[in-house]
Amino acid sequence: MLVYRGYSQTAPSPTALTIGNFDGVHLGHRALLARLRTIAARENLLPAALTFEPHPREFFSPETAPARLSTLREKLELIAEDGVALAYVCRFNAHFAALSAEEFIERILVGSLRVKHLIVGDDFRFGAGRRGNFSLLREAGERYGFQVEAIDGVTVEGERASSSAVRNALAEGRLDGATHLLGRHYSIDGRVVHGDKMGRQLGFATANIRIKHDKPPLLGVFVAEVLGLSDKPLQGVANLGFRPSAAQVARPLLEVHLFDFSADIYGHHINVRFLHKLRNEMKFPNLDALKVQIAADVAEGKAYFKHRGTEARR
Incomplete structure (x- = not known):
């Protein structure tokens, strides 16, 4: 897997892209990545992921940020195993946090990542003040020529697979519960x-x-x-x-x-x-x-x- 730090490098070819923190790479993340592989193969696009370091909550509130499930290295290794060929790791700092949703789309998604098909989770928000949403992405897609789709969350035995749910299970010593949500042992x-x-x-x-x-x-x-x-x-x-x-x-x-x-x-x-x-x-x-x-x-x-x-x- 090719890894770029920041977004100054232009993707070598048009991409099918997903975006997220991917902390722990649980079954919800893996559903996104499975859909990414399918779309990339069907449309002859490069399967790519955009992620952030540190976790945004660590930047905004380091004292109360949740425990990290995976280091950057672990996260990249896991998403590579799930078929991602190109990863952009954007440093989440004051400058990045101040980017408007429109700047994020124009400079990063279109300018650097050459996105042609974007796949996000059903709760995805982005840009300064988290003002960017799925509707804004669809409007931008019509303007810049990329498709957008949202994937519903994954439920495992009645519980939504999320990084928070995995953290709770681990903290409580419920390793079987964490395994079910991750699809593997922690x-x-x-x-x-x-x-x-x-x-x-x-x-x-x-x-x-x-x-x-x-x-x-x-x-x-x-x-x-x-x-x-x-x-x-x-x-x-x-x-x-x-x-x-x-x-x-x-x-x-x-x-x-x-x-x-x-x-x-x-x-x-x-x-x-x-x-x-x-x-x-x-x-x-x-x-x-x-x-x-x-x-x-x-x-x-x-x-x-x-x-x-x-x-x-x-």
Whole structure:
């Protein structure tokens, strides 16, 4: 996938375009992207997406902005998997926020992205003061020569698939609910870095993953799988949080203990897939009590995978 930062570069060919934050790339987003692939193939257009960094709510109200489900890298990887060939990442700053809806259409959609078919969600708003809407896009399409269509939201088991719904499910520990809304297990990418080796001292060595989520959407201890180290997922348990029983950290830290694994993986970029929540983080009176709890977490994690394997063989 070709990625342009900003909108100064002109698209190499006319595009079928969708626009959004795509945080988490849930089933609602994927319905947009599926329609985009269909239209692009039918009309011989380049399938393209326009997204923003940071999230507009992080720009306007950083203190109250919601937890980010995906980093920019994760988001781009996911939309590329869904068939997007060209992505424009517009920096959401004061200048961009001040663009009128008409300027957004003329300068970005028509001038830079060469849009011929635009697909948006049914609640899409744009431009300064969010004054742009579907009616304005249709009028502009008639003037500039592009088609516009809106896609209805996707409902999963009676719940609308949205980034907010996914955040709520993760925060409440309902990983199955988040999986249904995402169409996949929630995961976080990151690079393995050196830690304080506390896990090794306790007899449960961990991979410490540097993450960019300052405010992750979930915290606690989880059954997890790790991708990127083998041709198949590796099983383990993960702790995402602030380590209240050890050397407490200011930023959330992701630590994963992999079962029956001892290779040197420092520097590897891996993907941690969260399968099931075991418990919240707890503060223990001493390291011996922490060690006992970690052993119990590992045993419960192994039991989870054994049960899953048994179910799969039935």
